[in-house]
Amino acid sequence: MGEWRATNAYMEGPDISSISHVTLSPSRHNHVPGYSLPLSRSSYSVISAFCTEDNVPQSISYLNQELAVLGLSMCIEASSSEGASLKAVPVLNAMYELLQINKRNMCALEEMEKEQLKKLSTLEHIQISNSRLKDQLELSMREKSGLHETERQLQLKIKTLQSCLKTEKEEVQKLQSIIASRASQYSHDAKRKEREAAKLKERLSQLLVDRKERKLAIDVLNSLGRSDGKRSMWKTAKLSASHESEMYKTLLGDYETSRKALILENAELKKVLQQMKKEMMHILAPRQQSTSGATAADDSQEQVESDEEKAGNTSREALDHSCELAREQLLNSIRQQWRKLRNHVEKLDQVSQVHNQMESNKETIPLETHEDEMERMRQEVQQCREFIHAQQQLLQQQLNTSFDDETAALLNDCYTLEEKERLKEEWKLFEEQKKNFEKERKNFTEAAIRLGREKMSFEEDRAAWLKNHFLNATPFANRRRYSSSDGQSALSVRSEPEVRMSSAKAKRSKSPTYTTFSTPKPSRSSPVPSTTELYRTLRLLPDGSCSKHSNRGHWLETSTVEEGHPQIKSNLQARAGEMSIFTFGEDHSVT
Amino acid sequence: MNFSEVFKQSNHLCKVSPDGKYLATCVQYRLVVRDLSTLQILQLYTCLDQVSHMEWSSDSLFILCAMYKRGLVQVWSLEQPDWHCKIDEGSIGLVSSRWSPDGRHILNTTEFHLRITVWSLCTKAVSYIKYPKACQKGIDFSRDGCYMALAERRDCKDYVSIFVCDDWHLLRHFETETQDLAGLEWSPNGCVLAVWDSCLEYKVLLYSLDGRLLSTYSAYEWSLGVKSVSWSPSSQFLAIGSYDEKVRILNHITWKKIVQFEHPATIDNTKAIVYKEVDRRPAVVSDELSLHNITMGSTLFSTQSKYEICPLPVQIPVVKPEPDRANPKIGVSVLAFSSDSRYLATKNGSFQVQSLNWHCSGDSVILLGKDQLCLCYMDTDYEEK
Numbered sequence: 001m002g003e004w005r006a007t008n009a010y011m012e013g014p015d016i017s018s019i020s021h022v023t024l025s026p027s028r029h030n031h032v033p034g035y036s037l038p039l040s041r042s043s044y045s046v047i048s049a050f051c052t053e054d055n056v057p058q059s060i061s062y063l064n065q066e067l068a069v070l071g072l073s074m075c076i077e078a079s080s081s082e083g084a085s086l087k088a089v090p091v092l093n094a095m096y097e098l099l100q101i102n103k104r105n106m107c108a109l110e111e112m113e114k115e116q117l118k119k120l121s122t123l124e125h126i127q128i129s130n131s132r133l134k135d136q137l138e139l140s141m142r143e144k145s146g147l148h149e150t151e152r153q154l155q156l157k158i159k160t161l162q163s164c165l166k167t168e169k170e171e172v173q174k175l176q177s178i179i180a181s182r183a184s185q186y187s188h189d190a191k192r193k194e195r196e197a198a199k200l201k202e203r204l205s206q207l208l209v210d211r212k213e214r215k216l217a218i219d220v221l222n223s224l225g226r227s228d229g230k231r232s233m234w235k236t237a238k239l240s241a242s243h244e245s246e247m248y249k250t251l252l253g254d255y256e257t258s259r260k261a262l263i264l265e266n267a268e269l270k271k272v273l274q275q276m277k278k279e280m281m282h283i284l285a286p287r288q289q290s291t292s293g294a295t296a297a298d299d300s301q302e303q304v305e306s307d308e309e310k311a312g313n314t315s316r317e318a319l320d321h322s323c324e325l326a327r328e329q330l331l332n333s334i335r336q337q338w339r340k341l342r343n344h345v346e347k348l349d350q351v352s353q354v355h356n357q358m359e360s361n362k363e364t365i366p367l368e369t370h371e372d373e374m375e376r377m378r379q380e381v382q383q384c385r386e387f388i389h390a391q392q393q394l395l396q397q398q399l400n401t402s403f404d405d406e407t408a409a410l411l412n413d414c415y416t417l418e419e420k421e422r423l424k425e426e427w428k429l430f431e432e433q434k435k436n437f438e439k440e441r442k443n444f445t446e447a448a449i450r451l452g453r454e455k456m457s458f459e460e461d462r463a464a465w466l467k468n469h470f471l472n473a474t475p476f477a478n479r480r481r482y483s484s485s486d487g488q489s490a491l492s493v494r495s496e497p498e499v500r501m502s503s504a505k506a507k508r509s510k511s512p513t514y515t516t517f518s519t520p521k522p523s524r525s526s527p528v529p530s531t532t533e534l535y536r537t538l539r540l541l542p543d544g545s546c547s548k549h550s551n552r553g554h555w556l557e558t559s560t561v562e563e564g565h566p567q568i569k570s571n572l573q574a575r576a577g578e579m580s581i582f583t584f585g586e587d588h589s590v591t
Numbered sequence: 592m593n594f595s596e597v598f599k600q601s602n603h604l605c606k607v608s609p610d611g612k613y614l615a616t617c618v619q620y621r622l623v624v625r626d627l628s629t630l631q632i633l634q635l636y637t638c639l640d641q642v643s644h645m646e647w648s649s650d651s652l653f654i655l656c657a658m659y660k661r662g663l664v665q666v667w668s669l670e671q672p673d674w675h676c677k678i679d680e681g682s683i684g685l686v687s688s689r690w691s692p693d694g695r696h697i698l699n700t701t702e703f704h705l706r707i708t709v710w711s712l713c714t715k716a717v718s719y720i721k722y723p724k725a726c727q728k729g730i731d732f733s734r735d736g737c738y739m740a741l742a743e744r745r746d747c748k749d750y751v752s753i754f755v756c757d758d759w760h761l762l763r764h765f766e767t768e769t770q771d772l773a774g775l776e777w778s779p780n781g782c783v784l785a786v787w788d789s790c791l792e793y794k795v796l797l798y799s800l801d802g803r804l805l806s807t808y809s810a811y812e813w814s815l816g817v818k819s820v821s822w823s824p825s826s827q828f829l830a831i832g833s834y835d836e837k838v839r840i841l842n843h844i845t846w847k848k849i850v851q852f853e854h855p856a857t858i859d860n861t862k863a864i865v866y867k868e869v870d871r872r873p874a875v876v877s878d879e880l881s882l883h884n885i886t887m888g889s890t891l892f893s894t895q896s897k898y899e900i901c902p903l904p905v906q907i908p909v910v911k912p913e914p915d916r917a918n919p920k921i922g923v924s925v926l927a928f929s930s931d932s933r934y935l936a937t938k939n940g941s942f943q944v945q946s947l948n949w950h951c952s953g954d955s956v957i958l959l960g961k962d963q964l965c966l967c968y969m970d971t972d973y974e975e976k
Contacts, residue, residue, distance in 0.1 A: 175813070177914060178813045178814050178815075180914055180915060181814075181815055181914060181915075181919070182791055182813075182815075184914075184915050184916060184917050185790065185791055185815070185917045185918070186791070187917070188916075188917030188918070189917075196703065199703070200703055203684075203702070203703075207682060210682075215679075215681050216678075216679055216680050216681035216683065216708070216717075217678075217679050217681070218676070218677070218678045218679070218710055218715055218717070219676070219677045219678075219679070220675075220676040220677075220712065220715060221673070221674050221675055221676065222674070223712070223713055223714065223715060224695060224712045224713050225713065226693070226695055226713050239758070239760070240760060243755045243757075243760055243762060244762070246737075246755075247738075247755075247762060247800055247801060248801065250737075250781060250782065250800065251782055251799065251800050251801060254780055254781075254782040258843070258844070262844065
């Protein structure tokens with residue numbers, strides 16, 4: 001095949017691929033004889049392409065070469081130097097040889113194909129058998145594992161049976177020992193009885209032989225009295241009846257005492273149970289309230305149940321404690337409560353476990369920080385302690401030192417230096433404040449003086465006005481009044497902002513809100529200032545002896561008489577507000 | 592503790608009178624009565640034979656001396672030394688003799704337990720009770736002295752008869768459900784009679800005074816059963832000690848077991864306090880006992896020994912009894928309740944403790960061994976088994 005390939009590769013033609021295709025593809029089921037036909041046809045067309053009239057000698061030489069390669073010794077010769085004729089004999093020989101070669105090759109091909117087919121079939125066969133064997137192998141593996149399993153189980157069984165056997169053996173031994181001891185006991189008893197019987201027989205024989213019976217008798221000097229002093233009684237039915245009754249009395253007495261004891265015990269136990277139940281309910285109830293909302297529904301239900309139970313139980317139990325129903329009720333409720341408590345505790349345990357598992361990492365950190373903080377605090381404490389200790393030492397030193405005066409004085413100076421400086425500062429402040437106070441007092445006095453003057457002028461005005469009023473008392477008083485009221489209102493308007501100011505100032509000093517016409521109330525909280533007295537003494541403020549003071553508090557009155565005073569007061573207030581001192585005295589009590 | 596001089600006695604017959612004024616001892620065939628406070632000899636009586644058993648009457652006026660070999664009983668009076676009384680059982684023999692609770696009757700059990708003869712000292716009358724049972728504890732008087740319970744066996748069946756002690760009138764007679772009745776005991780209030788079976792079967796029956804069966808208790812089957820039984824002084828508890836080294840306590844209301852105590856060989860209960868006696872003299876080996884069962888010093892008058900508290904766990908030396916011998920020395924053999932029913936003292940195993948007795952005030956217990964005694968005071972804060 002390879003030779004064919006080499007030759008075909010050399011040629012160039014459209015049919016090469018068809019040839020090579022034919023030769024390369026191993027056709028399994030193609031009939032071999034059909035092979036040569038397309039070959040001859042194609043080779044025919046090839047040869048016609050291969051040799052033309054022009055290239056005869058080249059083709060001859062080429063063919064000779066190829067024949068030499070194939071191992072044929074004959075050469076094709078041209079019959080004449082020119083033309084396309086050849087010597088027939090060598091050509092025919094060469095052809096014959098080639099045909100032989102071809103035949104041989106074809107046979108070989110056939111054989112090889114046969115072999116190949118055989119091999120294929122064997123391969124198939126082998127594959128099939130392989131797969132079959134694989135299946136078999138798997139099956140057997142499975143069987144093996146199954147057998148292993150059964151073997152293991154059987155081993156287990158063997159073990160259990162062995163242990164059973166051991167226990168049985170032990171039991172057998174124990175029983176044997178018991179039997180042995182019983183047997184020895186029986187034999188011992190039997191022997192004893194036999195000995196006794198023997199003694200009896202001996203005695204009997206002795207007695208029969210002796211026949212000298214000693215009578216049993218009692219020889220008493222004199223009869224004794226009974227220990228309880230009573231006479232002995234004849235045996236009568238009454239006596240036996242009395243004995244019976246005595247016996248039953250003792251029995252009954254014993255039963256009574258035991259019953260009483262049992263009743264007491266029962267009562268105690270019931271009390272304890274009640275208490276337990278109450279405590280359990282108490283414990284469960286607040287817990288249930290504090291649990292998260294997810295379980296709120298259940299808890300409320302349980303709580304409701306427990307409440308119901310509580311109500312039911314207390315009412316029932318109060319009735320009759322010895323009642324069977326009440327007892328059962330109590331027991332059931334206790335069991336229920338206990339179950340709840342147990343569930344609750346279990347839940348808590350689970351939660352805490354989960355919590356622990358989940359937050360095991362988290363917990364370490366807070367622990368660490370906690371510990372750090374603790375360390376820090378300890379250190380702080382230590383420092384403080386040391387500090388205190390040092391202070392104490394110093395104090396002691398100071399107390400104990402008996403220095404000479406100079407150093408003592410020096411030391412004292414050192415210690416008090418800071419204090420002195422502080423004191424100086426405070427003095428400074430004090431001085432400043434004093435100055436301020438002085439200033440303000442001055443202002444006050446000036447304001448008071450001004451006020452006095454204004455007042456006087458006002459008085460004069462008032463007097464004039466009154467005079468006018470008197471003199472001009474006419475039906476047109478309204479107009480006048482309006483004008484005067486305007487004046488009043490102007491006054492009042494004037495007073496208003498001041499009032500407002502004072503009110504604001506009063507507000508500043510924590511007084512409750514009030515309208516412009518209501519009297520301010522902070523008087524209650526303020527102390528009585530000394531400046532009122534001052535003013536009184538200075539006669540700037542009118543005294544209480546003045547009749548007009550009685551109406552001072554009434555702002556709503558339209559008479560101008562009052563308004564002057566409030567104005568003055570409001571002015572004073574305004575001034576006073578700066579100092580946050582109120583000029584109110586007792587007279588200013590609010591209605 | 593001071594000790595008086597040693598007085599001779601024989602047969603361990605040395606008893607204090609019930610009123611606590613006199614001490615009676617028997618030396619061979621003589622009966623010596625001393626004043627307890629001064630130990631001066633008040634009376635001296637001579638019996639006809641070596642005295643096997645001696646008992647005070649309940650009113651402390653008479654003393655009974657029984658001579659089993661001769662079948663004779665002699666009664667002596669303290670007030671009237673001239674007064675004498677002699678009871679001769681004749682050829683029928685005498686196995687045991689005792690006073691009745693009123694101090695005026697004597698009950699003699701004849702040989703082979705053929706019958707019990709009741710002799711009246713007031714009327715010189717005789718009455719017989721047939722078929723008494725020969726067992727560990729076949730007779731018991733109630734504490735108030737009104738009733739007597741007697742175990743009988745007829746036709747291979749056990750019966751209990753209850754007599755009124757006044758005139759020995761048979762009040763009740765009933766069969767018990769035991770295989771082989773071993774003992775009976777009245778409760779201190781006299782209303783319940785505890786009856787227990789022999790060690791081959793664990794069975795404790797409780798009968799009321801009028802003969803009704805109140806309850807049966809059986810802890811287990813087949814192994815050896817009850818060894819000792821004790822009522823608490825308040826009649827509330829019944830302690831049953833058995834061969835499996837356990838004490839079970841029943842309550843008087845339901846007659847069911849309320850608690851069970853064990854006697855393990857290794858004590859590691861943190862509440863237990865173990866005292867071990869450490870003897871100063873190295874030559875004598877001292878025993879170790881557990882809990883409050885303490886061994887005694889070597890002799891009464893010699894050097895003192897010290898008790899020290901052992902750290903837990905304590906291993907108690909256990910002697911395994913031979914399996915093929917009857918009445919093995921295992922199990923709880925002695926039970927004693929304190930007088931306020933708070934404490935129970937028990938002896939388990941083969942230790943040389945013969946009796947445990949509580950003081951009536953309930954806070955001290957005396958342990959008597961073969962040749963030693965030990966007085967144990969309790970601090971009432973401790974919880975002890």
